[in-house]
Amino acid sequence: MSELLELIDLTKSYGYGINAVDHVTVSLPRGKIIGLLGPNGSGKTTMIKMINGILRPTSGEIRVNGMEIGPETKARISYLPDRTYLAPGDTIHTILDYFVDFYEDFSRDKAEQMLADLQIDPNAKMKTLSKGTKEKVQLILVMSRQADLYVLDEPIAGVDPAARDYILRTILNNYRQDSSILISTHLISDIEQVLDEVLFMRLGKVILHTSAAAIREQQGKSVDAYFREVFAC
Amino acid sequence: MLGKLFKHEFRNVGRMGVLLLIVAACVTALGALYLLSPLFGSIIGQRKDASIPMSLLSVLLGLLGLLSYAVMLVGISYGFLIWLGVRFYRSMYSDQGYLTHTLPVKPIEILIAKTVTAGVWVLILSLAMYAMVIFLVLLGASRVMDVSIAELVRSASDTVGSILDLIKRETGFSFTGSAMVFLITILIAPFSTICIMFGAVTLGQYSWKNKGLMGIIAYIGVRMAMNIASGILGVGMTMFQFSQITESSNSLIMANGKNLISLLINLFFAVVLFCWSIHVVQNRLNLE
Known part of the structure; x- marks a missing residue:
């Protein structure tokens, strides 16, 4: 079976002579949680946006399950962006209807259960929620799908430490064993224990792709400590 | 999936329309x-009603009421169009675009759903407002002439019919063509207007910064281009008609031709901008 996600010589240029993503070739397997790690401006979000089809590559290819980005791949990728993308005037209830209609793999029961766990009122309008609660709602929507690939861009950046544990548990408890999760974050220590693999990015290039276990064994330090060493200013 | 897109679009746009x-x-x-x-x-x-004295103030109030009514209808029409444009921009090219463009649907389906829904609602609102204005005019006229609305409509139909017959006898000009152009314009104008507006907003995506502002500038540019094209073709048609002038030719025919040109230019720009929008969303989408 082919790799779940393949990036082949992927480049995104914004026209200033600098490539935000610079000839990246990488394959991500099934059944893994992969940390996409790098300092600000390293190209993580640009790469994620291209994987999700909301940014067109300047050159190169992206394949999900062997298919080019399109409706078929979007049906298999569950994406959490680094911003609030839900209409402020919509209630959570309306948004659940929307997800039920468009994503065959969306479980309304699971979403409602998670909302109840976090004591979020499904009748509340998005504009009445705090920033942290909005992020929780979005994560619930994303993790209530049975996707092949979950792409989470800074999923725990805007929430308090207590909620982070719940979110991480939510992520771990709600994905299929044959699906993969690509997580971009700065808060490495919070997610380190769940990572199978890591991708280090710098200036648009992937400078390291290895397993978290390999870093611990070969470098004798945690992923967080190694990251700080590699990207020390 | 197109049906589901329509369902949600109609529900969201319908709230404001209703x-x-x-x-x-x-x-x-x-x-x-x-x-x-x-x-x-x-x-x-x-x-x-002679017991109630007529004063200058009551006349002025009446005129002010009529003016306010006209301003309100124009405001609703343009306000709705602006709301549709802003909503399109937000749902396609701002943060909400992250949801729109990660739906498992083709870009053309998204554009069709948004354009048709907006066009249908503009048409519904336009027709409803035409009906409301006609109703008020008939009601006012019936009171002024002290006849029932039914009688008024009957007599107006007869009068207009006689005038049209007279014009046809004297000039050979038939209003059937004009009526067709007018009817087609009423039905198509909402959709072409929406295509042009959404297309201009999409053209703004070519800019790296201030994409919303660039969309507005693109809209103004497109409208100017349409006016220029309309002007050039209108002059050309007038000259052609003068060269072909016969006893049966007259200014009415020319007016009809200009309306047709205006309709065709609208359609041409609408189709071009709709296709261009599809190209941009399919091949050049770059959400910030």
Whole structure:
């Protein structure tokens, strides 16, 4: 079976002579949680946006399950962006209807259960929620799908430490064993224990792709400590 | 999936459409009450309302009411169009675009759903407002002439029919073509207007910064281009018609031709901008 996600010589240029993503070739397997790690401006979000089809590559290819980005791949990728993308005037209830209609793999029961766990009122309008609660709602929507690939861009950046544990548990408890999760974050220590693999990015290039276990064994330090060493200013 | 897109678009746009329809209907009802009131009767000098003195103030108030009504209808029409444009920009090219463009649907389906839904609602609102204005005019005229609306419509139909027959006899000009052009324009204009507006907003995506502002500038540019094209083709047509002039030719035929040109230019720009929008969303989408 082919790799779940393949990036082949992927480049995104914004026209200033600098490539935000610079000839990246990488394959991500099934059944893994992969940390996409790098300092600000390293190209993580640009790469994620291209994987999700909301940014067109300047050159190169992206394949999900062997298919080019399109409706078929979007049906298999569950994406959490680094911003609030839900209409402020919509209630959570309306948004659940929307997800039920468009994503065959969306479980309304699971979403409602998670909302109840976090004591979020499904009748509340998005504009009445705090920033942290909005992020929780979005994560619930994303993790209530049975996707092949979950792409989470800074999923725990805007929430308090207590909620982070719940979110991480939510992520771990709600994905299929044959699906993969690509997580971009700065808060490495919070997610380190769940990572199978890591991708280090710098200036648009992937400078390291290895397993978290390999870093611990070969470098004798945690992923967080190694990251700080590699990207020390 | 197209059906589901339509369902959600109609529901979201419909909320605003219905709200505006209710506002327009309420104001029309107020206008109708005014036209049926003794105050209006005194202005038009009906005998049974003669006890209420007509004053300059009441006449001015009546005129002000009519003016306010016209401004309100224009405001609703343009306000709705602006709301649709802003909503399109937000749902396609701002943060909400992250949801829109990660749906498992083709870009053309998204554009069709948004364009058709907006066009249908503009058409519904336009037709409803035409009906409201016609109703108020008929009501006012029936009171002024002291006849029932049914009688008024019958007599107006007869009069207009006679005038049209006379024009046809004298000039050979038939209004059937004009009526067709007018009808097609009414039906197609909402969709072409939406295609042009959404297309211009999409053209703004070519800019790296201030994409919303660039969309507005693109819209102004497109409208200017349409006016120029309309002007050039209009002059060309006039010259051609003068060269072909016969006894049966007249300014009415020319006016009809200009309307047709205007319709065709609208359609041409609408189709071009719609296709261009598909190209941009499919191949050049770059959400910030």
